Structures are given as structure tokens and as C-alpha cells.
Amino acid sequence: MPDVIMPRLSDTMEEGELSRWMKQVGDEIHKGDVLAEIETDKATMDLEAFDNGILEELLVVAGALVPIGAPVARIGDGSNIVAAGAAPAAPIAAPAAVVVAAAPAATPPTDAPTPATPTATQTGELRTSPLARKIGREHGIDLHAITGTGPQGRITRTDVDRAIVAQEATASAASTAPLAAAPAAVSTDSVSVPVSRIRAVTARRLTESQAVPHFFLTSVVNVERLVAFRADVNESLAALGTKVSLNDLFVRASAVVLRAHPEVNASWGDGVILRHNHVNVGVAVATDDGLLVPVVTDADQKSLGAIATETRALAGLARTGSLSLAQMSGGTFTISNLGMFGIDSFTAVLNPPEAGILAIGAASDVPAVRDGVLVTVPTVKITLTVDHRVLDGAVAAAFLRDLTALLEEPMRIVL
Amino acid sequence: MTEIVSTEVATTRTITYRQALNETLRAELEHDDKVFLIGEEIGIFEGSYKITAGLLEDFGPDRVLDAPIAEEGFVGAALGAAMVGMRPVVEIMTINFSLIAIDQIVNHAAKMRSMFAGQVSIPLVIRMPGGGGQQLAATHSQNLEVWYAHIPGLKVVAPSTPADAKALLTAAIRDDDPVIFLENLSLYSAKGEVPDGEQIAEIGKAAVVKTGTDLTIVSYSRGTTTALEVARQLEAEGLSIEVVDLRSLRPLDRDTICASVKKTGHAVVFEDDWLSYGIGAEISATIGEGVFDFLDAPVRRVAAAEVPLPYAKSLEKAALPSAADLAKVVREVLNISSTPNDN
Numbered sequence: 001m002p003d004v005i006m007p008r009l010s011d012t013m014e015e016g017e018l019s020r021w022m023k024q025v026g027d028e029i030h031k032g033d034v035l036a037e038i039e040t041d042k043a044t045m046d047l048e049a050f051d052n053g054i055l056e057e058l059l060v061v062a063g064a065l066v067p068i069g070a071p072v073a074r075i076g077d078g079s080n081i082v083a084a085g086a087a088p089a090a091p092i093a094a095p096a097a098v099v100v101a102a103a104p105a106a107t108p109p110t111d112a113p114t115p116a117t118p119t120a121t122q123t124g125e126l127r128t129s130p131l132a133r134k135i136g137r138e139h140g141i142d143l144h145a146i147t148g149t150g151p152q153g154r155i156t157r158t159d160v161d162r163a164i165v166a167q168e169a170t171a172s173a174a175s176t177a178p179l180a181a182a183p184a185a186v187s188t189d190s191v192s193v194p195v196s197r198i199r200a201v202t203a204r205r206l207t208e209s210q211a212v213p214h215f216f217l218t219s220v221v222n223v224e225r226l227v228a229f230r231a232d233v234n235e236s237l238a239a240l241g242t243k244v245s246l247n248d249l250f251v252r253a254s255a256v257v258l259r260a261h262p263e264v265n266a267s268w269g270d271g272v273i274l275r276h277n278h279v280n281v282g283v284a285v286a287t288d289d290g291l292l293v294p295v296v297t298d299a300d301q302k303s304l305g306a307i308a309t310e311t312r313a314l315a316g317l318a319r320t321g322s323l324s325l326a327q328m329s330g331g332t333f334t335i336s337n338l339g340m341f342g343i344d345s346f347t348a349v350l351n352p353p354e355a356g357i358l359a360i361g362a363a364s365d366v367p368a369v370r371d372g373v374l375v376t377v378p379t380v381k382i383t384l385t386v387d388h389r390v391l392d393g394a395v396a397a398a399f400l401r402d403l404t405a406l407l408e409e410p411m412r413i414v415l
Numbered sequence: 416m417t418e419i420v421s422t423e424v425a426t427t428r429t430i431t432y433r434q435a436l437n438e439t440l441r442a443e444l445e446h447d448d449k450v451f452l453i454g455e456e457i458g459i460f461e462g463s464y465k466i467t468a469g470l471l472e473d474f475g476p477d478r479v480l481d482a483p484i485a486e487e488g489f490v491g492a493a494l495g496a497a498m499v500g501m502r503p504v505v506e507i508m509t510i511n512f513s514l515i516a517i518d519q520i521v522n523h524a525a526k527m528r529s530m531f532a533g534q535v536s537i538p539l540v541i542r543m544p545g546g547g548g549q550q551l552a553a554t555h556s557q558n559l560e561v562w563y564a565h566i567p568g569l570k571v572v573a574p575s576t577p578a579d580a581k582a583l584l585t586a587a588i589r590d591d592d593p594v595i596f597l598e599n600l601s602l603y604s605a606k607g608e609v610p611d612g613e614q615i616a617e618i619g620k621a622a623v624v625k626t627g628t629d630l631t632i633v634s635y636s637r638g639t640t641t642a643l644e645v646a647r648q649l650e651a652e653g654l655s656i657e658v659v660d661l662r663s664l665r666p667l668d669r670d671t672i673c674a675s676v677k678k679t680g681h682a683v684v685f686e687d688d689w690l691s692y693g694i695g696a697e698i699s700a701t702i703g704e705g706v707f708d709f710l711d712a713p714v715r716r717v718a719a720a721e722v723p724l725p726y727a728k729s730l731e732k733a734a735l736p737s738a739a740d741l742a743k744v745v746r747e748v749l750n751i752s753s754t755p756n757d758n
Contacts, residue, residue, distance in 0.1 A: 129680075129710060129711040129712060130707050130708050130709070130710045130711075131680050131708065131709050131710055131711040132711065133708075134708040134709070149750075150712070150750050151712075151747075151750055154712075156711050156712065156750070157680060157711045
């Protein structure tokens with residue numbers, strides 16, 4: 001019976017954190033049973049059994065980072081049970097060169113033990129080609145930290161080349177995005193907090209986005225009627241148990257205006273501009289582990305109520321780490337709202353490859369003169385960040401102008 | 416003069432391996448009157464494989480000698496003639512019959528220069544075909560080249576193409592030491608381009624007959640033609656295979672083998688002899704000693720099944736190393752599965 005291996009759960013996944021074992025050694029396993037939870041760069045997913053049998057051995061400890069294809073457990077007929085206490089003597093831990101974080105929170109990486117990694121062989125011997133050893137020596141790669149993909153798990157040139165690429169990527173990420181990697185030096189003045197996969201990916205993606213030439217446009221929206229509109233809508237929806245937030249109104253309004261401005265619903269595609277046929281609006285959600293952006297697909301085709309219901313469900317899944325890959329894919333535009341934190345206005349960093357992201361601040365009353373009388377008017381500052389490769393100022397400004405107008409005459413949102 | 420030579424070199428003809436040998440023997444008989452041919456049925460019958468066709472008629476019985484069926488006797492006679500300055504070219508009907516003459520070859524021809532302190536040289540060529548696949552059964556189908564490649568004092572060449580047959584036979588006849596010239600029954604009718612004019616190869620030089628970057632196949636004689644066929648077939652699958660044709664088994668061109676494997680990191684030896692203690696074992700050891708640090712996988716050998724070669728066609732075919740066997744091992748070395756994982 002083949003070992004249970006770390007599956008490839010997304011295109012960008014290189015390794016997964018086996019966050020929790022759901023079965024124990026000795027348990028009877030049926031095909032389809034959830035063996036463990038795996039946290040990837042995108043989501044937490046279930047690792048299901050493909051075979052029937054008895055779980056004989058766990059090859060990695062919970063919390064370990066495991067490369068794709070590496071064995072994590074053995075299922076057999078029960079004759080080779082390795083006691084949970086005894087195994088694994090040397091758990092598969094994160095390859096030092098490629099790992100972002102594996103240690104439990106608040107443990108400085110410098111103090112963390114770095115156990116040797118058995119490579120695909122039970123005896124713990126290291127199978128490697130002479131060429132792999134030579135290249136490893138030349139590039140300072142610890143072969144014990146690599147999983148071999150050659151015959152009998154042999155580490156070959158391909159594996160070492162891959163580790164070199166990963167090492168270089170980590171090194172460059174560390175130099176440009178300090179958040180992604182813990183500081184090397186131990187200081188009594190600071191505590192190194194290992195980062196989650198989500199935070200590491202966020203750091204990498206946002207670092208990438210800084211290479212994009214971008215500019216910002218800010219508009220002050222009079223939300224007097226929007227607030228009143230929302231109150232009316234919620235009154236009529238109360239019977240259905242649904243509520244619409246200001247954010248839902250922004251999602252719906254953005255989608256409607258994006259449909260009218262296809263040049264904004266686009267992305268830079270390496271020499272061409274990709275105009276997207278669907279309007280899929282991502283909503284940034286803060287979670288304990290980091291920022292996630294679930295996507296409301298075809299938001300221009302959905303009613304306000306549907307958007308409200310869907311967004312609430314997606315945000316809930318995001319906070320429990322249960323979003324599927326599909327629920328986070330395919331966005332064409334993103335909305336980030338920090339209004340609930342009282343932030344007056346801010347600029348959001350582009351979410352590649354999308355060409356635009358809208359940052360929404362808090363509503364605040366500003367004085368205005370109406371019919372000769374000084375009154376207060378509730379306003380919201382919205383700031384659009386734009387990929388200048390895709391859009392020029394005037395085009396983006398026209399979009400923002402129309403969005404502002406729609407938000408100020410919200411009845412049209414439901415048209 | 417220079418112009419004429421360069422004109423001759425520039426032209427080629429497509430002829431068979433057999434024809435290349437025949438023309439070369441003729442050219443050397445003309446070039447040097449110390450050259451003579453001796454062997455069983457090479458005169459009136461023109462040779463069992465017609466390599467000596469027309470030569471008795473044109474050069475007469477003093478230059479083309481029909482010998483009795485007594486290999487030890489006529490190899491010994493040729494050896495004696497070589498000691499006194501002649502340049503005999505012996506044909507033994509197949510390598511299998513050379514075992515009767517092995518004492519003359521191993522204990523005398525190979526040793527005399529050294530044991531007589533360089534006072535004599537032995538400019539002797541022994542031509543003989545090896546190889547199976549003709550349904551000639553176990554005693555007539557052997558590849559015994561390693562017996563001779565093992566012996567210091569001999570040179571052993573094994574051309575794979577008509578052009579090399581010509582250039583290596585010329586070199587062998589003009590060499591002052593005994594040369595075993597290994598032919599192959601399945602190559603005699605193979606065609607190839609052969610340059611006109613005098614061509615003399617350097618004995619001891621291998622040739623990279625196809626360049627590639629992923630894996631090196633090392634072979635010789637008939638095996639090289641199979642190796643090239645497999646390399647081209649795998650190229651269509653996106654694999655870049657280099658083929659090294661040894662041409663000479665002794666001296667062995669270790670530098671060319673090692674340079675190739677240093678580049679590709681993977682090697683497979685394709686040999687017609689048996690696996691154990693065979694040519695492939697020597698090549699494999701050469702690679703291990705020379706370029707160990709550049710190997711990405713163990714060197715593999717594809718050789719004949721370790722049985723006396725069966726007569727039955729189906730069994731003979733199964734016992735001899737084939738293109739499919741070679742392709743399978745190449746894929747294994749490169750860790751490419753040729754069949755989907757059925758688990």
C-alpha cells in the first residue's frame with residue numbers, strides 16, 4: 001500500500017503545513033476518511049485517505065512543513081504499527097532553506113531545534129547522487145533538508161536545483177519583505193514571531209505588487225442618501241433575516257460601475273491587457289492569521305441581498321480558515337474597508353494581477369451649507385489604487401467619478 | 416598534389432560495410448607489397464562473407480592464401496611472417512574459431528615485442544566477425560571481444576560504420592602491433608557514406624556520433640547503430656541523448672567517455688556481450704573513477720542474457736539486447752516512467 005503523501009492542493013503550493021492529525025496510529029481507516037488538516041499558502045484543506053486499512057505510522061508531527069510528494073503517514077494491514085510515542089524519532093521538519101515558518105508561535109527560530117530529516121527511507125540513510133552532493137556543496141544546500149524524487153527517494157540534480165531556487169527566493173523575499181522572515185539575530189528588545197503561511201504569502205504577493213507602477217485617486221462621497229437607502233433596504237429585508245452593510249453597497253456599486261468601465265475590470269498580462277468578461281469583486285477580510293480575499297463572483301449579476309448573504313458566508317469561512325481555493329480565486333477587483341476602525345482614508349496596495357483596488361474609509365460628518373443653513377453631511381473618502389500599466393489617470397478618474405455618482409444616488413444600485 | 420588530395424577527400428560514395436572492407440584490402444595490397452591475406456576459403460570461394468571477392472584473381476595466390484581448416488596453424492604462420500617484416504591480414508571465419516588460435520594470439524602475438532625487448536614488432540591484423548542474431552546457435556554467435564580487449568599487447572578495434580571500417584582497417588594494417596579487427600555479421604550489408612581516397616583513423620579514439628545533454632549511451636560495433644536508433648526515437652519524446660561510439664576497445668578512449676558523462680550526468684552502456692565482466696563493466700568503472708562527482712544516477716548496462724545463445728529464433732531474439740531494452744533502461748536512469756502508475 002503506498003504511503004500517504006503530501007498532495008498538491010494548489011498551483012502555487014510548494015509545501016504544506018500538516019496542521020493537525022485527525023486520526024491516530026491504530027485507527028481503522030476507510031477510503032475518504034479525513035486523516036489530517038493541511039494548511040497551504042492559500043487555505044486549510046482536508047487530507048483524505050485513498051486506501052482502506054489501519055493507520056500504522058505517522059511520519060511527521062503536527063505543525064511540520066512537508067514538501068509536496070513527501071510521505072506523511074503509512075496505512076497498512078496493521079502488522080507494522082509504529083507506536084505513536086516512538087515515532088517519529090526525527091520528525092520531518094521544515095527544510096531550513098525553503099521554510100518560512102514551522103515552529104510554534106513565539107519560539108525564536110534560532111532556538112528551535114533543527115532535527116535531521118529522514119529522506120524517504122525508513123532507515124534514515126541519505127540517498128543522493130554524487131552530482132547532487134557536488135551541487136549541494138557548491139551552493140551550501142543541506143541535503144538532509146531535501147526530499148528526493150528520484151528512484152527510491154534518491155536526491156538528484158533536479159531536487160537540488162529546486163532547493164537552490166527556493167533558497168534564492170527565500171533570500172530575496174527576506175531582503176525585500178522583512179515581515180516574511182524572522183530576524184536572524186536574537187535580541188532581548190524584540191521577540192521573533194514566526195509567521196503563518198497566509199502572512200508569508202501576503203508578504204510575498206504585496207512585495208511583488210510594489211514593483212507595479214501605480215497611482216492613487218481619492219474621492220469624497222456624500223453618503224447621506226446611501227445611509228438612508230441602506231436603512232430602508234434593511235427595514236424591508238428584516239422579515240427575511242438579512243441585513244445589508246455599507247460594504248455590501250460598495251461591492252454592488254463597484255460591480256455595476258466596473259461593468260460600465262471594462263477597461264478598469266482588467267489586468268496586465270505580460271505585454272497585453274486582459275479585459276475580464278466576469279466582474280468578480282474580492283473583499284479583504286482580516287483574520288487572526290492574516291489577510292484573506294474571498295471573491296464574490298459575477299457581483300454585477302447578483303442582487304444586493306445575494307451579495308450580502310454571500311459576503312457574510314465567505315467572511316465567516318475566512319475567519320475559520322475554511323475557504324476553498326476556488327473561493328479565493330478569479331478576482332478582478334478588490335475592496336478593502338477599514339471604516340469600522342475609524343480610519344478616515346488610506347491607500348491600499350494592489351492585489352496582483354488586478355488593476356485596481358478600492359480603499360474605503362470611515363464615514364464622518366462634515367459641515368455643509370444647504371439652503372443657507374449650516375448642516376452636517378456624512379461623507380466617506382474612497383481611494384482607488386491603479387496599475388498604471390493598465391490604466392491612465394483620466395480613465396481611472398472617470399470610473400471613480402461614476403462610482404461616486406452612483407453611491408450618491410443609490411437607488412440606481414438596484415437597477 | 417594538394418589540390419588532388421583535397422578533391423579526393425571531398426567526394427564520398429554510399430557503399431556497404433562489406434564493400435568498404437573489400438576496397439580497403441585491395442588498396443592496402445596495392446599500397447604495400449608486404450601485405451598479404453590468409454584465411455579459410457578467402458581465395459577461390461572469396462570468403463564466407465565475400466569480403467575478399469576478386470582479390471585472388473587480381474593479386475594471385477602469393478598475396479591471397481587459402482589456408483587449411485587449422486586456425487592455430489595459419490595464425491601462427493602469419494605471426495611468423497610478421498616477425499620477419501611482412502604485414503599479414505588474417506581472416507578467421509568468426510571470432511568463435513579464434514579460440515583454437517588463442518595461444519598464438521595471447522601468448523605469442525601479444526607478448527613478443529615486450530618479451531624480446533622490442534627487437535621484433537608484430538604488424539599482424541586478425542579480422543573476424545562476431546555477433547549473434549543469425550540463428551547460428553551458441554558456439555557460432557558469441558561476442559568474445561572482451562577476451563582480447565583484456566590483453567595488454569593487443570589492440571582491439573570494432574568499427575560500426577563503413578567509413579570507420581575503411582579508416583580503422585587501413586590504420587590496423589599500417590600499425591606495427593597486433594590488431595584484432597572485430598567485424599559484425601549484422602553489419603556487413605549496412606550502408607553508409609565513405610570518403611574516397613586514403614583514410615587512416617587514429618586507433619584509440621572514440622567518436623561522439625550524436626550530441627545530447629541528458630544522457631550518454633556508450634556502445635560499439637552493431638550496438639552503436641541500435642544506440643543511434645534509440646537516441647533518435649527518444650529525441651522525439653524530448654530527451655537529448657548523446658551517443659559515444661568507442662571504435663576502439665583497447666586502447667580505450669576514457670577521456671571522451673568521461674567528458675560526455677561529465678556533461679550529461681547519466682550513462683548507459685549498450686553491449687552485445689554478456690553482462691558479467693563485460694565491456695560495460697569496464698566502461699562503468701571508467702566513469703565511476705573519472706567523473707564520480709558528476710553522476711546523477713548509477714551507470715546501467717544493457718547486455719545479452721547470461722545463457723549460451725539459443726538457436727530458436729524467438730529465444731535468440733529474447734536473449735540479445737534490443738532497442739526496446741535500451742530505451743527502457745534509458746528511461747529508468749532518467750527516472751521517467753514509460754508506463755502509467757497503475758497503483
